[in-house]
Amino acid sequence: MKKIFILAILLLGAAPALGLTITRDTTWQGEREIREEVRVESGATLTIRPGSKIIFHSGHLEIAGRLIAEDADFRGSGWGGILLKGCDNSTIIRNCSIAGAKTGLFIGGGAPRIEGTTLQNNEVGIELKQQSTATLKDCRISGNRKVGLFIKDESSPHVSGCSISKNGKYGVYIYRSRPAGFTGNTLSENDTALMISNAGSDPRIQGNIFSKNKIAILVDRAARPLLTENFLRDNQTGVRLYRRADAAIDGNRFERNHEALSIAYSSYPRIHYNDFVGNRRAVFLEFQSSNWEKSNGSTVRESEAESRGAFGQSSGHAADAEARRRPDAELNGTIDARHNWWGEEGNRELNRIGTSGNPSFIHDGRDAPTFVDGGKEWPLDRVNFTPWQSAPLRRAKESL
Amino acid sequence: MKRIDLRRLSLLLLAFILLAGVSACNKGQESGLSGTVLFQDQPLSGTQIEIYLKEEQDRATLPFATTSSDTAGRYRIALPSGRYYLIAKKKVESGGGPTRMLMAAAPLNPLDLQGGSKELAPFNLREMGRDGALVAEADTGVKGRIVHDRKPVANAFVYVYSEKSAGLIGPSYGEAVRSASDGTFSIPLPAGKFYLAARKRGDGARSGDLAVGDLNGSWQKNPVTLNHGETTDLGDFHVSIVKEESRKERLQQGKFALTDTTLHGRMVDQDGKAVRGVYAFAYLDSRMVGKPVYISAATGADGRFELRLGDGGTYYIGARSTFGGPLEPGEWVGTYDARPNHMVAIKKGEVLDLDRIIVREVW
Numbered sequence: 001m002k003k004i005f006i007l008a009i010l011l012l013g014a015a016p017a018l019g020l021t022i023t024r025d026t027t028w029q030g031e032r033e034i035r036e037e038v039r040v041e042s043g044a045t046l047t048i049r050p051g052s053k054i055i056f057h058s059g060h061l062e063i064a065g066r067l068i069a070e071d072a073d074f075r076g077s078g079w080g081g082i083l084l085k086g087c088d089n090s091t092i093i094r095n096c097s098i099a100g101a102k103t104g105l106f107i108g109g110g111a112p113r114i115e116g117t118t119l120q121n122n123e124v125g126i127e128l129k130q131q132s133t134a135t136l137k138d139c140r141i142s143g144n145r146k147v148g149l150f151i152k153d154e155s156s157p158h159v160s161g162c163s164i165s166k167n168g169k170y171g172v173y174i175y176r177s178r179p180a181g182f183t184g185n186t187l188s189e190n191d192t193a194l195m196i197s198n199a200g201s202d203p204r205i206q207g208n209i210f211s212k213n214k215i216a217i218l219v220d221r222a223a224r225p226l227l228t229e230n231f232l233r234d235n236q237t238g239v240r241l242y243r244r245a246d247a248a249i250d251g252n253r254f255e256r257n258h259e260a261l262s263i264a265y266s267s268y269p270r271i272h273y274n275d276f277v278g279n280r281r282a283v284f285l286e287f288q289s290s291n292w293e294k295s296n297g298s299t300v301r302e303s304e305a306e307s308r309g310a311f312g313q314s315s316g317h318a319a320d321a322e323a324r325r326r327p328d329a330e331l332n333g334t335i336d337a338r339h340n341w342w343g344e345e346g347n348r349e350l351n352r353i354g355t356s357g358n359p360s361f362i363h364d365g366r367d368a369p370t371f372v373d374g375g376k377e378w379p380l381d382r383v384n385f386t387p388w389q390s391a392p393l394r395r396a397k398e399s400l
Numbered sequence: 401m402k403r404i405d406l407r408r409l410s411l412l413l414l415a416f417i418l419l420a421g422v423s424a425c426n427k428g429q430e431s432g433l434s435g436t437v438l439f440q441d442q443p444l445s446g447t448q449i450e451i452y453l454k455e456e457q458d459r460a461t462l463p464f465a466t467t468s469s470d471t472a473g474r475y476r477i478a479l480p481s482g483r484y485y486l487i488a489k490k491k492v493e494s495g496g497g498p499t500r501m502l503m504a505a506a507p508l509n510p511l512d513l514q515g516g517s518k519e520l521a522p523f524n525l526r527e528m529g530r531d532g533a534l535v536a537e538a539d540t541g542v543k544g545r546i547v548h549d550r551k552p553v554a555n556a557f558v559y560v561y562s563e564k565s566a567g568l569i570g571p572s573y574g575e576a577v578r579s580a581s582d583g584t585f586s587i588p589l590p591a592g593k594f595y596l597a598a599r600k601r602g603d604g605a606r607s608g609d610l611a612v613g614d615l616n617g618s619w620q621k622n623p624v625t626l627n628h629g630e631t632t633d634l635g636d637f638h639v640s641i642v643k644e645e646s647r648k649e650r651l652q653q654g655k656f657a658l659t660d661t662t663l664h665g666r667m668v669d670q671d672g673k674a675v676r677g678v679y680a681f682a683y684l685d686s687r688m689v690g691k692p693v694y695i696s697a698a699t700g701a702d703g704r705f706e707l708r709l710g711d712g713g714t715y716y717i718g719a720r721s722t723f724g725g726p727l728e729p730g731e732w733v734g735t736y737d738a739r740p741n742h743m744v745a746i747k748k749g750e751v752l753d754l755d756r757i758i759v760r761e762v763w
Contacts, residue, residue, distance in 0.1 A: 039613060042549055062602075062613060085602055086554060108604050109555050124730070130555050130604030146761075152728065153604055169763065175729055197729065 022065075028052055037080070040065045048072045056080075056101070067091045067112075075099045081122065087112040089135070098122065104144070107132045107155075114139055119148070125167070129153040133180065142166050147173050148190070154200070156180045165189050171213070174223075176200040183207045187216070193235075196223045204228065207397065210235060216257075219245035219267075227252055231396040232260070238279070241267035249274060251395035259284050263335060266293045271337040275392045282342060282361040283335075287371055289378040290331040296374075334384040335364070341389040355386040433511060434476040435520035436469075437488045439502055440592050443473025444490060444525060447502075451477060452485040454684050463487075473522075483711070485509045488525055502527055504562065510684075510693075512711075526562050527590055536588030542624055543586040544634030545579075546598050548615055552583025553639060556600035556615060560587060576606060591628045595619070598639050609679075609698075609723055615639040661746060663707040665754035667699045667719055667734070674703025675759050678732050679723070682707055682715040686741050695723075703756075712748035716741065719757045727762050734759035 020038045029049035036059040040046045043065055048054070050071035054061070060080025061067075066087060074082060074096065081101035084091060091112035097120075098104040104122035105114065109130035118140040119125035125144040128134055131154045138161040141148040148167035151157060151174045158181040164171040171190035172182075176198050185208045187193035193213040196203065201223040209231045210216035216235040219225060222244045232238040233255040241247055245267040253275040254260035260279040263269065264286045276282040330336075342350060346361050353359065358366040365380035372378075437447045450463035464484070467477040486506035502525040511518065527535045542560075546553040560575040579585045579598075596619035602611055610616055617639035626632055667678040678699045681692035693715070696707040709715065717736035720727075727733060734757050735742040746752050 037612075042551060064613075083602060106602075108602055146730065150730065173729060 022046055028054070031055070033057060034059055034061070034076075034079075037062060039063075040067065060101075063087055063091065067093065069096050070094045072096045074101075076101065078102060081106060084108065084110060084112050084134075086110045086130075089113055093117050098125075103127050107134045107157075110134070113137070118142070119144065121145075124148075124150055126150065127152065128155040128157055128177075131155055132157060134158075137161055139163075141171070144168065146170070149173070151175065151177045151179060153177065160184045162186075163188075164193070167191075170195045173197070174201050174203060177203075179203045185209075186211075188212050191215070192218050194218070195220065196225045197221050198223055201225065205230060209233075209399070210238070215240050218242065219247050221245070223247070226250065229396045231255070231398055232257060237262050240264075241269055243267070245269070251393065253277065253394070253396035253398075254279055254282070262286075263288055266297055268330070268335065271335070272339045273389070273393050273395065275341045275343075275394065275396070276346065276361070277341075277343045277392070279343075279361070281363060282346070282359075283337060283363065283383050285335065285364045285381055285383065287373065288335075288381045289371070290333045290381055292373060292378040293331055333365075333379065333381050335381055337383050337385050338387060339389060340385065341392045342385070347388070347390060350385070350388055359385065431480060431513065431515050431517065432476060432478040433484070433486065433513065433518050433520060434474070435506075436473045436522040437475065437504075438473060438522050438524045439490075439526075441524065443469075443471075444502070445469055445471045445473060447473070447475070447488050447490040447525065449475045449477060450487045450489065451479065452487065453482075454485065479513055481514050483510045483512050483713070486511060486520070488523075490525060524562060524592065526592065535590060537590045537628060539629045539631065540591055540626055541586060541588040541631045542594070542596070542626060542634060543584065543631055544637045545583045546585065546600075546639060547583060547636040548639050548641070552579075553598075553600055553615060554579055554581045554583060555604065556583070556585075556598050556639065557606055558585045558587065558637070559597045559599070560589065561595040561597065562592075586631075589626055591626050593623045593625050595622045596624060596634075596637070598637055600639065605722065609695075610642045612642055612644050614642045616642050660749050660751075661709040661712055662751045663709065663715075663717065663744060663746065663754050664751070665705060666703040666756045667705060667732075667759050668703055668756050670758060670760060672756075674701065675699065675732055676701050676703065678703075678705070678719050678721050678734075678759055680705045680707040680757070681718045681720065682709060683718065684713070684715065686716050686743070688716050688718050688735075688742065692718075709746065712746050712750065714743060714745050716743055717754070717757070718742065719759050721759075729763045731762050732759040733762055 022040045022044050025045045027047045027049060029052050031053045034054060034056045039062045041064055045066040045068060048069040052072040054072065054074045056076030056079035058079060060083055062083040064085050077100050079101050081103045082098060083106045085108045087110040089111045093114045095116040097118045099121045101122045103124040104119040105126045107128045109132050111133045113135045115137045120143045122144045123146050125141045125148040127150040129152050134157045136157055136159045141162060141164045143166050145168040147170045148164045149172045155177045157179050159179055160181060160183050162185045164185060164187045166189045169191055171187045171193040173195045182203055183206045187208065188211045190213045192215045193210050194217045197220045199222040202225055204226045207229045211234050213235045215237045216232045217227060217239045220242045224246050226248045227239065228250045230252045232252060236258045238254045238257040238260040239249060240262040243265045247269045249269055249271045251273045256278045259281050260276050261283045342361060349359055362383050365382040368380050370377040371380055437444045447469040449467045451465040453464050465477055465479060467475050469475045486509060488504050490502045492502060504523055504525040506520055507523050546556045556579045557576050558579065575587055577585050577587050598617050600615040602614055619634065619637055624632060667675045669675050676699055680696040682694040683692050694707060694709050696705045699705050719734040721732040736744060736754055736757050
């Protein structure tokens, strides 16, 4: 009887679907073509058996109940992707492939588990919203046209062991969110491998490898992550701090980057116990002045906040929290970069020039004393590199 | 010596002349608006009634006309034919305590007046916080649990409206809170009468067009009357799935209604390629903030849009791929830029081709 039932399911599966609401437990196996929306209602489970191939000519697969998919292939051209709406951790997508969608996998809330799954050639690989606490483990997120993994709306997923490469604009974009874990991932050959943006984005980014990206990590608009024990090598820029990005950069290894660390526009990080090895330049400062910040910072931040109407025009609204500086940030004309290892060559140079010298691997106010803004000259901050380490710290691992 | 603002003076004079003219012409049958203003359902005297020609009571201009309510909360103001926005305000000083501002826009704004006198339905003012939200009273509010198909719904938004005339849709709610993981919600509020709605959108947004499959519902026993110092427990608040038919029906109404006054064009990116999934918005206020008066359907693959307007007039046109809230990365956004202030003037019954609106992705 059971065999007959499974056979009936398989036969049904051979026909193209024209819009489908699944209200009770259903199993798919084999090849299936979808042309409209398929919705799995709350309380129902859709199980997709290994080896299944689901081809979407249009529409999407929306799960309000439960999805268990293993070794299945979801593909199409411009289809709507898989939408997991409030699915708990009994929803599992394991060793699947999702390709050709607008958003390959949308996770709205809930805590589904995505393991060993490949998301490629979508516009956006995965998007998490609604405070989702999903688990993404050992996934391959590659060749998505805009963003590989988009984490928004106070979501706090665990992301580990993923390979994130060759995505169009951003490998990972963390926007007003704080992942519960972001560790053991490899991010390579992206335009920007990891974007951490806006106040409220203060995740711990630990033990990842970033290689051959244009920008490995970009921290922007008052985000304040902790970057620790990451290995950054062969990137054009290792970490770029931009617009009040007061990150903590602790125990990372920067190796063979064109520029290891770029700091601009009123960003005041803490840079301690890192290894800087073989970079063309270790630290680069531009448009960065405590004096400017003290004089103009609050006014500029107010006007920035005001210019955020629905269409980017002046909204007349008061400044929001993101525009405000971390209260404990010191504005004393220096960037705190003590206790770092500056490499064999750097160490020799520092021993030669001493604490009052001007290291060649740091570009700061010692090299360009001022910059011009608003018709006025402002002093460029200096990097405080003293004391420095006399041997590498090796806190970041080269391989995972 | 204090400088005299000639523009303001001119506007006042214009208003005076218009009002005087109307008064002289219509002694027997005066044209204007009348009604009653309330606070907590009681008549409110001494309320300033302000008439504007634009929505959002554009603070850059003086009101077109003003009056105040009498001891019975009644007001009457003479006006020529036209379209107006009525705002009611009252500042309440309380012996050494904080000053409270009561305020409300007439629920049926804009008000079309075509000669004769028009009596508006009574409406309540509400206390405004610094951000325009409702100001809660101690131990006063409402709580409950959002339920669909007998199961609790987490992360749904519960909206509190002071008036129902807008159909409990749109951003005119006074408060919105998100339900907890067990579907429960609790909203501190002042005492008064409120209308509740609950929605859960698939993309998790607080605002925006409801899609098929989203959850939507209004409280079965609206309005909810809250007393001072009491928290009312609503129990289960049922929401249901938005179906294609109900969505279509809704799109035929209100801001989405088909009319013969139309702006059309194409949404394109900076390379001139059509952009899909973008809405056109029409505002009466040049700042283009708050609630648009008309919204198009989302563009299809060809980027074409039709923005149906209820009336001729001056509109300010924007475009965006989502509704409401601050811009988020990945959204498309743009404005109609044939004029620097994004303005279009259209006559009733006219169809205008805006050619194209260039939108860009925000990152």
